Amino acid sequence: MAVQRQRPHAAGLCLLLCLFAGALSIPDPRLREALIQLEASMQTGGEMVLTDAEQRLDARLCKLKQEEMVRADFPPAMHFFKARDLIRTSPMFSLLQKMPKGGALHVHDFSIVDTEWLVKNVSYRPHCYMCFTDNQSVRFTFLSRWPKRLPHCSPWTLLENLRAQTINVTDLDNSIMGNLTLFTQQDPETVYPSQDAVWDRFEQTFLALWGLVTYAPVFRDYYYRGLTQFYMDNVMYLELRALLPGIYELDGSTHDTAWTLKTYQEITRQFTADHPDFFGARVIFTVHRGVNISVMTAAVEEAMKLQRDFPDIMAGFDLVGREDRGRPLWYFRDALSLPVERGVTLPFFFHAGETDLEGTEVDQNLLDALLLNTSRIGHGFALLRHPVAKDISRKREVAVEVCPISNQVLKLVNDLRNHPAAALMSESHPVVISADDPAMFGASGLSYDFYEAFVGFGGLRSHIGSLKQLAINSIRYSSLTRKQQEKALALWQRRWDKFVSENAF
Ligand SMILES: *[C@@H]1O[C@H](CO)[C@@H](O)[C@H](O)[C@H]1NC(C)=O
Ligand SMILES: *[C@@H]1O[C@H](CO)[C@@H](O)[C@H](O)[C@H]1NC(C)=O
Ligand SMILES: *[C@@H]1O[C@H](CO)[C@@H](O)[C@H](O)[C@H]1NC(C)=O
Ligand SMILES: *[C@@H]1O[C@H](CO)[C@@H](O)[C@H](O)[C@H]1NC(C)=O
Ligand SMILES: *[C@@H]1O[C@H](CO)[C@@H](O)[C@H](O)[C@H]1NC(C)=O
Ligand SMILES: *[C@@H]1O[C@H](CO)[C@@H](O)[C@H](O)[C@H]1NC(C)=O
Ligand SMILES: [Zn+2]
Secondary structure: OOOOOOOOOHHHHHHHHHHHHOOOOOOOHHHHHHHHHHHHHHOOOOOOOOOHHHHHHHHHHHHHHHHHHOOOOOHHHOOHHHHHHHHHOOHHHHHHHHOOOOEEEEEEOOOOOOHHHHHHOHHHOOOEEEEEEOOOOEEEEEOOOOOOOOOOEOOOEEHHHHHHHOOOHHHHHHHHHHHOOOOOOOOHHHHOOOHHHHHHHHHHHHHHHHHHHOEHHHHHHHHHHHHHHHHHOOOOEEEEEEOOOOOEOOOOOEOOHHHHHHHHHHHHHHHHHHOOOOOEEEEEEEEEOOOOHHHHHHHHHHHHHHHHHOOOOEEEEEEEOOOOOOOOHHHHHHHHOHHHHOOOOOOEOOEEOOOOOOOOOHHHHHHHHHHOOEOEEEEOOOHHHOHHHHHHHHHOOOEEEEOHHHHHHOOOOOOHHHOOHHHHHHOOOOEEEOOEOHHHHOOOOOHHHHHHHHHHHOOOOOOHHHHHHHHHHHHHOOOOOHHHHHHHHHHHHHHHHHHHHHHOO
8 A cells, every 4th residue: 555656667668668769660569558558557546456346346437437538518628617517416426425535635614514504504593794895795793782884895784684674585595605605507707707806706705704604603513514524525534724713702702723723623523523434634724825924924933832732633834825916935935934943843735836827936836835845735736837846746755735626616727637637647646636615616525526536637547546546645645643644544444445345346
């Protein structure tokens, strides 16, 4: 179960190329076959030794994949909003849902629970107020007294009263739901014509969610339900990027950062006690990259303190927000070097290369993330254009967290067959598949992203060995200690064997 550390068959490749150079007639079919095999073995999971049952399941997967590929409406070639229902009803997807996928290493705190629950459950709780912003968005708050008016927002209305006065409450609820996700039934290319348009909506959506999910009773339920959604999708471990905001109570008081982290820890423990085959969750503390240097410095100081006080739940530190608009990592180099200067361990999990602005300051984030000793790279969409960064990432086993649906919805790529991770996986670059903000994209858990990666990136070439390797990678490249990883892998292997034996026929 060892993860590959270098290109396989380097010596074999040399030998083959010598033969190749000597060819003066029709290419030798044996050489051709050997080259094909060599290439196949280089991909993610290409060297995985498969059991008989795994081979039977692979035959089934291959047949299902062929059926997907001959369709006129091939889902990975379409926008996810249009493809979602096709994916959801495909037999391939139900198999991927059942598959034990290991860990989800790149997901954000406030986009892990379906929007419907936020509207139908959370917004129906007592003391829920809503206002309408100048530009057709909404804001929420829970308070025991009437809240003070927000700038650029209508006077607050008690949602309970508003519903009592509304003729068609379903319409109202649907419009609220529309404000809490990017997903739309309309044509996504029309609604989101540019990266700017989709990111603006993304940020508005986030602000709309904020007042709902940072209310203490909701915050606890939300996280528990988020864990449930991943668990139901056969994900056994989570690394959550979390802003750790001040969570508020009905009387308007707010808790501090440590309280929020402690609450994550408590709920994780409770969830694991309720579901013993769930391995757990850890938190990567995140700060918005739009802040100034003094705020960043304070955040890094705080992260070091949290890392010391909560070593079990704290995994490390990262920056969030749109890379193209925020400040590059290099701008914060002093703050981000504090831990190493003080001899304190604070692992970094930087988002980097979530951009197509080649050659700009932002485009340097990949190399800078590696210089700052990042443990993984979030997205790394631009990695193929940085051969040096790519080489360092491979040699140091700094895994790339690939989030296919996120990259498509946020308009870095249209047809997922053309996603750069297809090339990374063809040479077994260390990668994991993740979901980023599933609820924002109308997805849930990891299976939709696994579908896009398995059917879209790999084409017919990727097989059950690729899936197995991706699941193993998600544990191997997690922030867990070696010892915890061994334990998690053993747990995963038991579930995997069960999955294979139940589905191989
Ligand atoms: C709302 O969600 C909570 C937590 O998941 C659950 O306990 C409660 O029963 C739900 N309420 C309704 C009305 O669905
Ligand atoms: C909506 O309004 C807010 C505050 O008034 C502003 O910051 C934001 O940029 C606006 N968003 C759009 C999409 O116009
Ligand atoms: C309310 O609106 C929904 C969705 O637009 C529609 O399906 C439903 O029939 C409407 N209900 C009433 C009572 O008008
Ligand atoms: C957000 O809510 C407002 C007010 O109900 C509504 O006018 C608007 O259409 C909603 N936006 C979306 C994208 O659904
Ligand atoms: C940095 O930002 C914070 C919060 O927005 C602000 O209070 C502070 O004055 C800023 N500091 C500098 C040096 O600009
Ligand atoms: C790089 O990060 C890892 C993980 O946090 C840490 O163990 C290691 O000491 C760091 N190396 C340097 C040179 O900072
Ligand atoms: Zn992200």
